[in-house]
Every structure is written in C-alpha cells, then in structure tokens.
Amino acid sequence: NKPLHLGHLRNNFLGYSVARILEAAGHEVIKVQIINDRGIHICKSMVAWQKFGNGETPSSSGLKGDKLVGKYYVAFDRAYKEEAAELVTGGMTEEEAKKQAPILLEAQSLLHRWEQSDAEVVDLWKTMNGWVYDGFGKTYTEMGVDFDKLYYESDTYLLGKDQVAAGLESGVFFKKDDGSVWIELSDEGLDEKLLLRKDGTAVYMTQDIGTAILRYSDFPGLERQIYTVGNEQEYHFKVLFTILKKLGVEGAEKNHHLSYGMVELPEGKMKSREGTVVDADDLLEEMANTAREMATELGKIDDLSEEEKDVLFKQVGYGALKYFLLKVSPTKSMRFDPKASIDFIGNTAPFIQFNYVRAASMLAKCEEAGFNTSTESLDASVWDVDELRLIQQALMWPATVELAAAQYDPSLVANHTYDLTKAFSRWYQDHPVLGEENAAVRDARIALTQCVAHQIKTAMGLLGIDMPKRM
RNA sequence: GGUUCCGUAGCUCAACUGGAUAGAGCAUCUGCCUUCUAAGCAGACGGUUUUGGGUUCGAGUCCCAACGGAAUCACCA
Numbered sequence: 001n002k003p004l005h006l007g008h009l010r011n012n013f014l015g016y017s018v019a020r021i022l023e024a025a026g027h028e029v030i031k032v033q034i035i036n037d038r039g040i041h042i043c044k045s046m047v048a049w050q051k052f053g054n055g056e057t058p059s060s061s062g063l064k065g066d067k068l069v070g071k072y073y074v075a076f077d078r079a080y081k082e083e084a085a086e087l088v089t090g091g092m093t094e095e096e097a098k099k100q101a102p103i104l105l106e107a108q109s110l111l112h113r114w115e116q117s118d119a120e121v122v123d124l125w126k127t128m129n130g131w132v133y134d135g136f137g138k139t140y141t142e143m144g145v146d147f148d149k150l151y152y153e154s155d156t157y158l159l160g161k162d163q164v165a166a167g168l169e170s171g172v173f174f175k176k177d178d179g180s181v182w183i184e185l186s187d188e189g190l191d192e193k194l195l196l197r198k199d200g201t202a203v204y205m206t207q208d209i210g211t212a213i214l215r216y217s218d219f220p221g222l223e224r225q226i227y228t229v230g231n232e233q234e235y236h237f238k239v240l241f242t243i244l245k246k247l248g249v250e251g252a253e254k255n256h257h258l259s260y261g262m263v264e265l266p267e268g269k270m271k272s273r274e275g276t277v278v279d280a281d282d283l284l285e286e287m288a289n290t291a292r293e294m295a296t297e298l299g300k301i302d303d304l305s306e307e308e309k310d311v312l313f314k315q316v317g318y319g320a321l322k323y324f325l326l327k328v329s330p331t332k333s334m335r336f337d338p339k340a341s342i343d344f345i346g347n348t349a350p351f352i353q354f355n356y357v358r359a360a361s362m363l364a365k366c367e368e369a370g371f372n373t374s375t376e377s378l379d380a381s382v383w384d385v386d387e388l389r390l391i392q393q394a395l396m397w398p399a400t401v402e403l404a405a406a407q408y409d410p411s412l413v414a415n416h417t418y419d420l421t422k423a424f425s426r427w428y429q430d431h432p433v434l435g436e437e438n439a440a441v442r443d444a445r446i447a448l449t450q451c452v453a454h455q456i457k458t459a460m461g462l463l464g465i466d467m468p469k470r471m
Numbered sequence: 472g473g474u475u476c477c478g479u480a481g482c483u484c485a486a487c488u489g490g491a492u493a494g495a496g497c498a499u500c501u502g503c504c505u506u507c508u509a510a511g512c513a514g515a516c517g518g519u520u521u522u523g524g525g526u527u528c529g530a531g532u533c534c535c536a537a538c539g540g541a542a543u544c545a546c547c548a
Contacts, residue, residue, distance in 0.1 A: 236543090354508075362507045418485095
C-alpha cells in the first residue's frame with residue numbers, strides 16, 4: 001500500500017530479467033507475484049482514510065490510486081507518533097505509549113474485524129485495495145513487467161493458519177501462555193519466531209507459509225522456487241525455508257532466495273516516512289523526458305511522428321534505467337544519485353541502442369543497394385584481427401547465458417553485451433561496408449554486422465530493453 | 472552484543488569463480504565529422520585492490536585478525 005519506488009524497480013527488473021534468462025537457458029518459467037493485500041499496514045491506511053479522508057477518491061482528487069492510499073499511510077504514521085508523544089507526556093513509558101496509542105488500537109481492531117469478515121470493513125478494504133491495484137497496474141505496464149499468476153495473501157493466510165494449527169498438533173510449534181504461537185529455532189541460530197498473535201491473527205510469516213504451500217500444489221514438479229526479495233529479508237526467508245522443512249512440506253528443499261542489495265541515495269538509504277524515496281512513476285517520467293531533451297538537441301529524429309517519438313523516448317529512457325539497475329551484480333547494494341547517476345553515454349543502454357541503430361541503418365542501406373545480405377556460405381578467410389576479436393566476443397554468448405542462468409545474474413548479460421557493443425563500435429569506425437569494393441570482404445562484414453546486431457537485440461531483450469529502429 | 476553481507480582509480484562498477492601487465496564508464500586534458508547516425512572513435516591522466524598476517528608455484532579472489540560501512544535479530548511487512 002505504499003507507492004512503488006526505486007527499490008521496487010530494481011526488484012521487478014531483476015525478477016523479470018532472471019525469468020527471461022532462465023527461459024533462454026531452456027527452462028520453463030512461471031512468473032508469479034505475491035500481493036500483500038492483508039495485514040495491519042492496510043488497516044493503518046484504512047483508519048487514516050476514515051478519520052481524515054472526507055470521502056476522497058482517486059477520481060475526486062486526481063491522484064493515482066496507490067499514491068492516494070500511500071498518502072493515508074503517511075497520515076496514519078504522523079497521527080500515531082503524535083498520540084504516542086502525548087501519552088509519554090502524560091507519564092507513560094515510550095514503549096507502552098507505542099502499544100497504547102488509540103489510532104493503533106483502532107487499526108488492530110480493524111484487522112481483527114477484517115479477519116472476522118465484518119462486511120463494512122471488508123467493503124472498505126476492497127475499495128482501497130482496488131485503488132492500489134489500479135495504480136500499480138499502470139506502473140507495471142510502464143515497466144514492461146508482467147506475471148503469469150498473482151497470489152493474494154488475503155487468499156493464502158487462512159491456509160497458513162491451517163498449517164500453523166497442524167504444526168501445533170505435531171509439536172513443531174508451541175503455544176505460549178497468552179495464546180500466541182511460536183517456533184523455537186535457537187538450534188539453527190534463528191531464535192524464536194512468532195507465527196500467530198495472541199489475538200489469533202496471522203503475521204507475515206503465517207501468510208508466506210500458506211502462499212508457499214499453495215504454490216507447491218498449484219505447480220507440482222517445480223524444479224526450483226525463486227523468491228526475488230531484497231536482502232533486508234534474508235532472515236525472514238531463512239526462517240521460512242526452515243519452517244517449511246520442519247513441517248515436512250514437499251518441495252521445501254527447492255526454495256531459493258534471490259537476494260539483492262538495497263539502492264542507496266547519496267544522503268543514505270531511502271526512507272518512505274522521511275520522504276527520501278525516489279518515486280517509480282516520477283523517475284520513469286523523468287527518464288523519458290531526459291531522452292526527449294537529448295534527442296531534440298541532436299535533432300536526428302525530427303521527422304518522426306509524436307507517437308513514434310513517445311515510443312522511442314521510453315525505449316531509450318526506460319532502457320537506460322533498466323540497464324543502470326541491472327548491470328550491477330544483484331547481491332551488491334548500489335548507490336543512486338538522482339542528478340548524476342543515469343547517463344546516456346558510456347556503459348549504458350543508449351550507447352548499446354545507438355550502435356544497434358547504426359548497424360540496422362547500415363544493413364538497410366546494403367539491402368537497398370542490392371548487396372548479398374545472406375549469412376550463408378561466406379568467405380571467412382577475409383577477416384582481420386579486429387573482426388576475429390569481435391567474433392570471439394560474440395562466441396562467448398552461449399556460455400554467458402548459461403552462467404547468468406545458473407547464478408541468476410543479469411549483470412553478466414549486461415556486461416557481455418556492453419563488451420560486444422564496444423568491440424563493434426570500435427570495428428565500425430574503420431571498417432567500411434557500403435564502400436568496400438572487395439565483394440567477399442563486404443559480404444563477410446555484412447554477415448558479421450547482422451550477427452552482432454541480432455545478438456545485441458537478443459541479449460538486451462533478456463534485460464527487458466527494447467531496441468529502437470532510429471535514434 | 473549475535474548472525475549475514477560488503478570494502479578495487481576522485482566517483483559508479485568489472486575482473487571468465489585461484490592464473491600472466493587488475494579493466495570499463497563518468498569526471499579532467501588532447502586529437503578526429505565533405506566518407507555506412509559523433510548518444511561515436513583514438514589517446515593522456517588516474518591503483519601498495521582498507522590494513523596486518525597466513526595457505527599456495529601463483530591471491531583482488533581462499534583462511535585468521537584489526538579497522539570501516541550496511542542489513543537483520545518486531546505480536547511491522
């Protein structure tokens with residue numbers, strides 16, 4: 001229920017790209033998204049909307065749905081802090097005040113009523129969730145990310161609770177005096193972990209147990225289940241996987257947490273509450289605008305229609321962003337400077353796109369001139385050292401895909417593509433094609449250009465980056 | 472404090488999983504557009520791979536320690 005930010009972009013681009021790479025390596029991939037539509041956080045937005053919203057809706061405010069709901073999440077947090085501070089002034093300890101703030105109690109009560117299927121609460125929940133999905137949907141479309149199946153935690157938490165009940169029966173879990181349910185994982189170095197609150201409501205872990213089990217039964221015979229989630233949740237997934245094993249769930253051994261590093265801003269890490277986040281929608285828009293400015297300045301595409309230009313600016317701007325986020329090893333945290341980070345020259349997607357466009361443009365001219373553009377039966381003896389080096393680079397592609405798939409690492413694909421493009425760009429500089437008089441040499445160069453262009457397009461496709469025809 | 476991860480050019484990142492002279496981009500400086508798109512190319516500058524030990528024929532990579540940074544250890548998700 002918080003608007004998508006830069007961290008989500010890294011997450012989604014990474015997950016999407018890994019899926020494409022695994023497919024390229026011959027695996028069948030099912031992309032699923034778990035939607036966290038249940039829990040105390042939703043109730044917080046709901047309470048704040050009830051109290052301060054005055055019936056505001058996306059259409060009445062003109063705000064994107066997820067932004068509107070996010071606004072009330074922030075409003076909740078502000079009110080909550082004020083109330084807690086007042087209680088402290090009234091003589092309560094800070095710890096106690098954080099538990100007793102009236103607005104928090106209201107949110108907890110809403111969660112409880114929601115789990116009891118209280119009609120009024122469920123209605124509001126449906127409405128506000130609808131706004132969020134609507135907003136997220138727009139952003140996902142822009143990102144070029146899609147899923148084969150969506151899981152809603154509101155559908156899976158009950159399954160999780162069943163599992164907790166079963167685990168309690170079999171002695172995997174235990175109940176404390178206040179009625180809360182726990183698992184003891186000290187032997188694994190993971191401490192005690194809560195599975196059900198004392199009021200009987202589910203927590204994050206409960207839902208994830210349910211979701212995991214549902215997926216095993218939905219897709220029997222899964223070779224591997226990969227969770228693309230930030231490294232801040234490493235502990236959570238260690239615990240989850242351990243619990244699933246202890247419950248004896250079939251397939252529990254096949255889980256993998258694809259853990260990626262945080263995106264940090266120059267002033268430190270992003271914090272929604274302090275407003276130091278880079279909003280996904282804003283950033284995407286800014287990227288396309290930068291591409292527009294750049295192209296307008298260069299003036300090479302003035303004859304394109306407005307529609308064609310819009311497509312192009314998104315290809316270039318979004319491509320630059322995707323490449324920027326994917327060229328770094330997933331496990332590493334990365335720094336992002338909104339003003340300086342994203343370049344359109346150097347080791348970037350626009351550089352690669354530019355060279356693809358040059359190749360495509362040149363091939364089109366060869367076509368027009370009636371040259372032999374077939375890649376069959378060419379004379380390989382004419383290649384010089386630069387060309388052999390370029391070919392050598394291109395031949396590393398299959399191994400690169402295999403390694404990237406094995407390690408779930410799109411940065412290997414990005415770096416290979418850059419090296420290939422760099423080699424091509426260098427070669428292009430002093431190896432004319434159209435003006436080459438020796439037909440054998442010319443045909444060999446045409447074939448080479450075709451192969452390189454094709455590989456660039458394929459490789460960038462695995463990163464979710466489109467190649468324009470002109471730029 | 473426990474656990475996990477990280478430390479490579481001024482900045483952002485590579486380094487084919489232990490191999491030869493540690494490579495790119497940005498930034499700075501110098502050249503190259505009457506020739507297939509200059510969002511390009513060539514060159515210069517920039518390194519005791521945080522530090523100290525160890526293993527090895529060989530270490531940025533593996534082990535130990537120190538220093539520095541991050542994440543996590545919630546009846547948040």
